[in-house]
Amino acid sequence: MAGKSTARPRKLPVYLYIPNIIGYVRVLMNCVAFAICFSNKRLFSVLYFLSFVCDGVDGWCARKFNQVSTFGAVLDMITDRVSTACLLVLLSQVYRPGLSFLLLLALDISSHWLQMYSTFLTGKVSHKDVKDSTNWLFKAYYGNRMFMAFCCVACEVLYIILFLRAEKQTEDLIDVLMTSARQSPFLLLLLALSLFGWAIKQTINVIQMKTAADVCVLYDINKKQGS
Amino acid sequence: MAGKSTARPRKLPVYLYIPNIIGYVRVLMNCVAFAICFSNKRLFSVLYFLSFVCDGVDGWCARKFNQVSTFGAVLDMITDRVSTACLLVLLSQVYRPGLSFLLLLALDISSHWLQMYSTFLTGKVSHKDVKDSTNWLFKAYYGNRMFMAFCCVACEVLYIILFLRAEKQTEDLIDLFFFLSGTYDLSQTKSISLAFTGSELIWMGNKTNYQCYTDEDSSRRLCAL
Numbered sequence: 001m002a003g004k005s006t007a008r009p010r011k012l013p014v015y016l017y018i019p020n021i022i023g024y025v026r027v028l029m030n031c032v033a034f035a036i037c038f039s040n041k042r043l044f045s046v047l048y049f050l051s052f053v054c055d056g057v058d059g060w061c062a063r064k065f066n067q068v069s070t071f072g073a074v075l076d077m078i079t080d081r082v083s084t085a086c087l088l089v090l091l092s093q094v095y096r097p098g099l100s101f102l103l104l105l106a107l108d109i110s111s112h113w114l115q116m117y118s119t120f121l122t123g124k125v126s127h128k129d130v131k132d133s134t135n136w137l138f139k140a141y142y143g144n145r146m147f148m149a150f151c152c153v154a155c156e157v158l159y160i161i162l163f164l165r166a167e168k169q170t171e172d173l174i175d176v177l178m179t180s181a182r183q184s185p186f187l188l189l190l191l192a193l194s195l196f197g198w199a200i201k202q203t204i205n206v207i208q209m210k211t212a213a214d215v216c217v218l219y220d221i222n223k224k225q226g227s
Numbered sequence: 228m229a230g231k232s233t234a235r236p237r238k239l240p241v242y243l244y245i246p247n248i249i250g251y252v253r254v255l256m257n258c259v260a261f262a263i264c265f266s267n268k269r270l271f272s273v274l275y276f277l278s279f280v281c282d283g284v285d286g287w288c289a290r291k292f293n294q295v296s297t298f299g300a301v302l303d304m305i306t307d308r309v310s311t312a313c314l315l316v317l318l319s320q321v322y323r324p325g326l327s328f329l330l331l332l333a334l335d336i337s338s339h340w341l342q343m344y345s346t347f348l349t350g351k352v353s354h355k356d357v358k359d360s361t362n363w364l365f366k367a368y369y370g371n372r373m374f375m376a377f378c379c380v381a382c383e384v385l386y387i388i389l390f391l392r393a394e395k396q397t398e399d400l401i402d403l404f405f406f407l408s409g410t411y412d413l414s415q416t417k418s419i420s421l422a423f424t425g426s427e428l429i430w431m432g433n434k435t436n437y438q439c440y441t442d443e444d445s446s447r448r449l450c451a452l
Contacts, residue, residue: 034329074344081340082333089316089329097265102316106309109336113305116340120347121297216298217241 014069019062023075026051026058030083037090037163045160051083052156056149077112084108087159094166095173104202111205111212118215135211141204151204154197161191244294249285250302253278257310264317264390272387278310279383283376304339311335314386321393 014020033047055076062068088105092098141148165176181188241247260274282303289295315332319325367374 035326070344070348074341078337078340082336085312085332085336086329089319089325089332092316093320093323093325096320098316098320099262102261102313105312105316109309109312110305113308114301116343117297117301213298213301214238216301217238217296220241220297221238 014071017062017067017069017072018065019058019067020069020072020075022054022058022061023072023079026054026079027075029054030079030086034086034090041164045164048083048087048160049156051079052153055080077116081109081112084156084159087156087163091159091162094163095171095176100173107202107205111208114212114216115208118212121215121219135207137200137204138207138211141200151197151201154194155201157190158194158198161187161194241296241298244289244296244299245292246285246289246294247296247299247302249281249288250299250306253281253285253306254302256281257306257313261313261317268391272391275310275314275387276383278306279380282307304343308335308339311383311386314383314390318386318389321390 029047029051033044033051037044058072058076062072085105085108088101088108092101092105095101141151161180162173162176165180177191181191256274256278260271260278264271285299285303289299312332312335315328315335319328319332322328
């Protein structure tokens with residue numbers, strides 16, 4: 001089933017690349033997860049996390065089997081964005097009125113959108129390629145893949161914890177955080193670590209918006225000067 | 228305050244373009260709207276709709292004052308995406324568990340994301356530029372700006388109506404439609420069914436919109452950059 005890349009413009013082989021099939025499985029897992037999220041919170045968390053793990057696996061597969069594709073990268077990006085968005089929607093339902101989660105959703109969508117635009121406008125391969133950035137936090141974040149992975153995982157872990165810890169139909173965010181922190185030292189440590197990583201990631205998102213907006217502006221200016 | 232585009236690489240003038248200022252006002256209106264959305268539904272709807280109207284106004288201003296900018300277009304797109312997403316979040320809260328709105332959110336994000344990717348990969352200027360598309364619905368949609376505007380407005384109108392009509396904390400979507408279809412208020416049902424038809428067409432348009440250019444050329448071009 002693993003189609004090798006050929007010179008003929010046939011699309012099916014690409015759609016059947018191993019990493020892309022993993023991508024479809026991820027989408028399916030997310031669909032099932034969100035369909036049962038209220039009736040079976042634990043299964044939801046397991047599926048959601050499995051899908052998150054596969055996110056790394058399909059990238060590894062793509063490089064290992066030489067099946068890197070634009071479609072695969074886009075599928076990956078979209079699955080990430082949509083699954084995070086849906087999880088934030090769930091959290092806003094549980095922690096009503098959940099305006100803070102609305103804000104996080106807005107930040108996630110805008111920063112990634114702007115970053116994608118600026119990636120394309122400057123002809124970079126990936127939005128993670130910021131070698132020429134001057135911002136120290138940026139360089140620390142994108143320069144160190146382990147650190148970046150930690151922050152991304154921390155974010156998702158925090159959201160899942162918040163979802164799992166909410167027992168009533170409507171919860172108060174601070175209440176749940178305080179209760180969870182007092183519950184066990186392990187949970188306290190987990191919360192502290194994930195809050196730290198989450199904070200870094202959101203800060204990066206904000207900085208990203210400014211730098212990407214600058215790229216959009218400079219793109220027009222350079223175009224005018226060039227022509 | 229209106230900065231003209233200069234040859235010097237100064238970014239501030241572009242950030243102060245009139246259409247971009249309108250864009251910031253739109254963002255502010257949305258922030259205020261969603262902050263008060265549960266305490267004052269009517270004001271929320273008014274602000275949301277005003278922001279939607281400004282969406283057309285800033286495009287017109289950009290062309291009129293010759294202040295078209297990439298940043299402005301991106302700001303526009305992002306404001307649209309985020310405001311629609313937040314409205315869908317509200318609807319999912321009101322019509323719990325609101326899985327259909329989760330689905331609509333997923334569809335909105337993925338279709339626009341994919342479409343933007345394909346726009347860039349094929350070197351087009353705007354995702355609305357689909358002259359060479361073979362899909363008839365596509366050509367009808369993007370070919371006729373009035374029709375496209377109608378569908379976009381219909382979508383937002385439907386969502387706002389659903390939000391305004393929900394009186395209890397938790398509503399049932401099907402119940403609501405049965406109630407509305409039983410009402411003798413013809414003008415209301417007509418506008419709702421019109422809006423619904425429009426949004427159904429958008430659904431179909433978006434579903435057929437899942438194009439992705441995966442041929443070797445595009446990938447090679449992108450990787451070679």
